[in-house]
Amino acid sequence: MQSKTLKQIKNLQQKKYRYEFREFFVEGIKSVKEALAFPNVLSIVIEGSRRDEKEFAEIIKTAEKKNVPVEFCGRREVEYLKTTESFPGIMAIIEMPEVVFEDLMDERPIICLDEIKDPGNLGTIIRTADWFGIHNIILSEDSVDPYNEKTVRSTMGSIFRVKILNKYKLSAVLEKIKKEDYKIFAFKANSENEWDGKIPPKSVLIFGSESHGIRAEYVDFADKLYSIKGKGSAESLNLAVSVGIVLSKL
């Protein structure tokens, strides 16, 4: 493979380069296949020794049809590129979508996450949102990057089907949303109202970080606070689990 591509993938493991080039990468057959359904695949890298395996051969064919360049890497390059113990045999470089505020104004519910830090949890939330047909997501400016490889991996391909607004000051975004007649609902432990899922389509659901919950400045935006009632003794729910429960009742 070209040393340029090799270096680029290595670069894209760092946030600053992802945003400099506005590119990220996905790994594994499933994700690359899903990626190819969209127009923004820039190139594909396959482990040379596996190019004849049925699933890889199919991807190569699809890529050719779509004029997506395919390169092959050797064992040494795999060692250099891999982000986990075992390399899944295939990666793709993807053009990062440019999402602006107006893209989310489609009169459908929006999930908003305040200061989410765990990349796996964020990926699971994106996957769960996609499962329930929610495709609008806002992240506070200090959240983890949704295009880092751990998040992308745990979205299991759902990263391609959501619109993520993540570069703007959350307070400014929420102010603007209020003006568009959206209702804002915040999930906060021990709030009086038990979540019943009854919301208008133009709604924003805000969730806080695992460790601190929602910051006060954003709670102030909420038209109503909700909580998920438990019966046991655990102090809290995992954030992705909470989001799943909330969305399942919509």
Added chain:
Amino acid sequence: MQSKTLKQIKNLQQKKYRYEFREFFVEGIKSVKEALAFPNVLSIVIEGSRRDEKEFAEIIKTAEKKNVPVEFCGRREVEYLKTTESFPGIMAIIEMPEVVFEDLMDERPIICLDEIKDPGNLGTIIRTADWFGIHNIILSEDSVDPYNEKTVRSTMGSIFRVKILNKYKLSAVLEKIKKEDYKIFAFKANSENEWDGKIPPKSVLIFGSESHGIRAEYVDFADKLYSIKGKGSAESLNLAVSVGIVLSKL
């Protein structure tokens, strides 16, 4: 600290020693505090330089009252003991509870997991179960060990409040349960019945692994199959999220 304790904690990072000694360990203030509410704490290790911090001092007091030995470790020992980048300053060695079939026969719902492999996911499921007041858990004999440090960490203290049956052949356990007049419900993608949470108290809810779902031999035990309906395009839900959604509707 005694080199014996040091060596023992290191040993307990391996499954075989955990079961040889029937001990495991927990890390962090929150977990150690929760542990002290139960009688099975064998000893506590605190980073010596932090012994005067308020929360540590309180734990030392509680431990004294309960005759739980406390040892202090130095910087070098921390390097040797820690299981993550940063050491949380405190650990406790815990006696592993001996759970037998009869312990679960309290006429309350049981969660059963077939071949769960991800320790963090298992921990999150235990935490979620505890949140919803479900304390009976069965793991297939080839599941990840619930007392490994990653699982314990992600239970966030709930490990102390659940009963986990994990040493027996799952098919034998399910056969026995059937004879006790429990109903068995299995969650399987694309099953016709949408989950409504309406089950008798004597119920077993079986979930399969993330990658393969429930193995056929266990599906055969089910009185009814359920699925969680989505509206989007994601292929599946994360297992812990699925369990959360299911339990939230009970």
